[in-house]
Amino acid sequence: MNSDSIWERLLSLGEKPLTDRERGLTAAVLRLLDGEVPPPFEVRRFPPLPSLSYDTPGCHIGVPAERDFGAHVDQTNYSVVVGERVVVKWLTPPVPLPHSALDVLPHLARTGFPHTAPPYAALLAGSRLLALVTGYLPDATDGWTWCVDDAEVGDTAFAPILGALAADLHLTLATLPGDSGGVAPRDHRPRAEDALGEALALTGGPDGAWLETVAGRLRAELAPLASTGRTPLIRIHGDLHVGQILRWRDGYAVIDFDGNPTVSEADPYQPAARDVAQLTTSIEHVAQVAVKRRDLPAERAARWAAEARALMLAAYEGRLAAGGRPDLLDESLIRPFEVEQECRELIYAARHLPRWRYAPMGVLRNWMENP
Incomplete structure (x- = not known):
């Protein structure tokens, strides 16, 4: 396969995603990213790619050995x-620009x-992001595995x-330049109330009936989102749950x-409490997974999560506080953002x-029935 045919193949990614057969x-x-790329392609480079030993066994075109993560990885x-050194994440399908990672990764x-996989490059075609290139973290498992093991x-x-x-x-992302809106008050309640309404509409059966009985209490929990006061708005991760935290050979990485992916046109600059709330609710979800899949007694799971x-x-x-920015977290926003997050999980x-x-549903029942 010559370089021309490679670029031709990449132009078809939206209609024909890559598979393990290729x-x-x-x-x-990866070999081509170090040089000039033909239009409409563009490479945005961060730190240089590590050198790769060109080991030919098992490869069709004389380049480093490659593998995917396998069907067991969601x-x-x-x-x-x-080459056990680099991960190329092909977006399936390619994503229209702008894309959050193109701001955040170079800043990191x-x-x-x-505390992340080293970011190396991004491959674009016109107004679409095709792939992100980062470092490989050996012996890594995501939080839906290691955290459930810990809960058990x-x-x-x-x-x-x-x-x-x-x-x-958050201390690092708070230094990312951009149109953050400063600390101007924002009303986050309409978006949260829309999520609650949608969750009520989409959740049927006994779960839906129970949800209707606590809808008023859940709506009241959202009240603090009407104004975030002087809470700083920073660039947040936006999808920070334990599944995004890898435990690997040398520690943890986000x-x-x-x-x-479930919220279209979300403002990238928000209170840090939104990320915190998603992380705390994901710990509660881990407890629910351990109950269902590992037969962990519910009371033990609840104590572990707390x-x-x-x-x-x-x-x-x-x-x-040690970083001189205790103002980044408004604790009063954690629970209402948690309630919104659980509604989004139901959606x-x-x-x-x-x-x-x-x-x-398990998390909401715990909150409402065992406050």
């Missing part, structure tokens, strides 16, 4: 590991943020580490700066993954 193509593309896009690279045995040692990592991320949540928040606030379950409904 072994060697991703590694070949992913929206298609990621390929090249410039500031030396250490009652281990909360990870929680302060996650809290500090999230705070470090990944996937694509924004929230302890992990408290430890994480304490570490988060402590790290913000996601109704539209895409019905079997997931048990997790947000």
Whole structure:
């Protein structure tokens, strides 16, 4: 496969996504990213790509060995590991610009943020993002695996580490230049109330009937979102749950700066409490997963989640204070953003993954029935 045919293949990605049958193509593309690329392609380079040893066994075109993550890894896009050093995430389908990662990844690279996969490059075609190139983290598992394992045995040692990592991320993102709107008050309640209304409309059966009985209480929980006061608006991750936290050979790393795929046109500059709320609710979801899939007694799971949540928040606030920015977190916004997040989980379950409904429903029942 010559370079012309490679570029021709990439032009067809929207209609014909890459598959594991095209072994060697991703590694070949990496070789081309160091040079000039033909229009309409563009490469945005961050730190230089690491050198790759060109090991030919098992490859069709004499480039480093490559593999995908396998069917057991739940992913929206298609990621390929090249030479056990680089990951190329092909967006399936390619995503129209602007794209959050094109702002965030170079900023993390410039500031030396250490708790992520090293960002190397982005490949674009016209007004579409085709692929993101980052470092490979050996022995990595995402939080839907390692955190459920921890819940099963009652281990909360990870929680302060996650809290500090999230705070470090926000301290770094708070320095990202852009139109943040400063600290002007924003009304976040309409979006949250729309999510509640949609969750009520889409959730049927006994779950839906129960949800109707607590709808008034949930709506009241959203009241603090009517005005965020003087809360700073910063660039947030936008989809910060435990599944975006890898535990790997050398520690923990946050990944996937694509924004929230379930919310169209979300403002990238928001209170840090929105990310925090998504992280805390994901810990509660882990507890629900452990109950359902690992037969963990519900009371033990609830105690584990409460302890992990408290430890994480304490570490988060402590790290913000140490960084001179305790003002980044408005604690009064955490619960209303959590309620909105659970509504969005119900919407996601109704539209895409019905079997997931048990997790947000379990969390909401715990909140409403065991305050």
